[in-house]
Amino acid sequence: MLRLIPIISLATSALTLSIKPTLNDAETTQLPLVIWHGLGDDFERDGLNSVADLAKTTNPGTYVHIIQLEETGSGDRQATFFGNVSAQLETVCAQLASDPILSTAPAINALGFSQGGQFLRGYVERCNTPAVHNLVTFGSQHNGISEFQSCGMSDWFCNAAESLLRAGTWTDFVQSHVVPAQYFRDPEELEPYLENSAFLADINNEREEKQEDYKRRLSTLNGFAMYMFENDTVAVPKESAHFADFNSTDGTVTPLQKRKIYTEDWIGLKVLDQQDKLDFRTIPGEHMQLSEDVLEKAFKEFFGPVSSVVMPAQEDESPGLIAQPA
Numbered sequence: 001m002l003r004l005i006p007i008i009s010l011a012t013s014a015l016t017l018s019i020k021p022t023l024n025d026a027e028t029t030q031l032p033l034v035i036w037h038g039l040g041d042d043f044e045r046d047g048l049n050s051v052a053d054l055a056k057t058t059n060p061g062t063y064v065h066i067i068q069l070e071e072t073g074s075g076d077r078q079a080t081f082f083g084n085v086s087a088q089l090e091t092v093c094a095q096l097a098s099d100p101i102l103s104t105a106p107a108i109n110a111l112g113f114s115q116g117g118q119f120l121r122g123y124v125e126r127c128n129t130p131a132v133h134n135l136v137t138f139g140s141q142h143n144g145i146s147e148f149q150s151c152g153m154s155d156w157f158c159n160a161a162e163s164l165l166r167a168g169t170w171t172d173f174v175q176s177h178v179v180p181a182q183y184f185r186d187p188e189e190l191e192p193y194l195e196n197s198a199f200l201a202d203i204n205n206e207r208e209e210k211q212e213d214y215k216r217r218l219s220t221l222n223g224f225a226m227y228m229f230e231n232d233t234v235a236v237p238k239e240s241a242h243f244a245d246f247n248s249t250d251g252t253v254t255p256l257q258k259r260k261i262y263t264e265d266w267i268g269l270k271v272l273d274q275q276d277k278l279d280f281r282t283i284p285g286e287h288m289q290l291s292e293d294v295l296e297k298a299f300k301e302f303f304g305p306v307s308s309v310v311m312p313a314q315e316d317e318s319p320g321l322i323a324q325p326a
C-alpha cells in the first residue's frame with residue numbers, strides 16, 4: 001500500500017514570551033540560528049514563528065533565519081512536496097551565503113524539523129558556508145523512510161504528490177520532482193535505491209564512490225543532536241531519526257554504531273562520535289509533538305552564547321574566527 005506523509009505542522013498554541021536583557025559580554029558571541037521546517041509547513045506559519053520567538057527569548061540577541069524556498073507561504077509549502085531537493089539545497093546555500101548577518105557571523109547554529117533535518121545535514125555536507133556550529137534535528141529521516149504516509153482528504157498538494165508516487169518511486173521524474181521520494185529507502189530493496197535515489201543515497205555516501213568532502217565538512221560540526229519521538233508513527237521507521245536501520249520483517253533495530261556508514265565512516269559520524277559530539281535523544285510523543293519545554297531546553301543546551309577564539313577556518317587553510325563552546 002502506498003501512503004504519504006500527512007501534513008505536519010508545529011503546534012500553534014501561543015508560546016509565552018518574555019523580554020530579557022541582551023547579553024552584553026564581550027567574551028561571548030550569540031550565533032545566529034537557521035531553521036528548516038518540515039513537510040507541509042511554511043515559513044509564515046504561526047507555530048514556526050513561535051519557535052523563532054522562543055529561540056530569541058531563550059538566547060537573547062539570536063538572529064533567526066527561517067529558510068524559505070518561495071516568496072509566498074503557499075509556494076513555500078508546495079516546495080516541501082515538489083521539487084528537486086539538490087536544486088533546493090543549492091538555493092538554500094546561496095540564500096545563507098548571501099544573508100549579510102549569517103555570512104559574516106563566526107558560524108551559525110542549525111535547527112531542522114523532520115525532513116528539514118536531513119536537508120540541513122545535506123547543507124553541511126555540500127556547502128557549509130557559513131559553517132554550522134551545532135546541528136539539532138527533530139524527528140528527521142536521516143536513514144530515510146520505508147513507507148509513505150497517507151494524506152488528509154482535502155490536501156491537494158499531498159494527494160498530488162501521492163498520485164505521482166504511484167507512477168513509480170524510482171522513476172527519474174519522481175526522483176527529481178517529489179520530495180519525500182528523494183529520501184525513500186527500503187532496507188529490503190536497496191538495489192533500486194542505490195541506483196536511483198536522487199538525494200539520500202548521495203548524502204549518506206552509500207555508493208561505491210565516496211564524496212570525501214561530505215565527511216570532511218560534517219566532521220567539522222561542534223555538535224550534532226538527533227531527537228527521536230518515542231511514539232512516532234508518521235515517520236516510518238522512527239529510528240531513522242537516530243540513523244538506525246530498522247528491519248520491518250523481524251523488528252530488529254541496528255544502531256548507527258553497528259552500521260557500515262559508521263564503521264567505515266562514510267560521512268564523519270564516527271569521527272564526531274569519538275569526540276563525543278553526537279547526541280542521541282529520545283523524547284515522548286508522536287511525530288513533531290514538541291513542547292515549549294523540550295525546545296527551550298534544547299535551545300539553552302545547543303544554541304547558547306559561545307566564546308570566540310581564533311581557530312583554523314573550515315573551508316580554507318587560513319586562520320579565521322570560529323566559535324567554541326562557552
Ligand SMILES: *[C@@H]1O[C@H](CO)[C@@H](O)[C@H](O)[C@H]1NC(C)=O
Nearest residue numbers: 084085086087090172175176
Ligand atoms: C536536480 O538538481 C541538481 C542540482 O541543481 C541537478 O544537478 C540535477 O541535474 C537535477 N536533476 C534533475 C533530474 O533535473
Ligand SMILES: *[C@@H]1O[C@H](CO)[C@@H](O)[C@H](O)[C@H]1NC(C)=O
Nearest residue numbers: 187188247248249250251252
Ligand atoms: C530482516 O529480517 C529477516 C528475518 O530475520 C531476514 O530474513 C532479512 O534478511 C532481514 N533484512 C535485512 C535487510 O537485513
Ligand SMILES: *[C@@H]1O[C@H](CO)[C@@H](O)[C@H](O)[C@H]1NC(C)=O
Nearest residue numbers: 229230231232283284285286
Ligand atoms: C510510547 O512509546 C513507549 C516506548 O515504546 C511506550 O512504552 C508507550 O506506551 C507509548 N505511549 C503511547 C501513548 O503510545
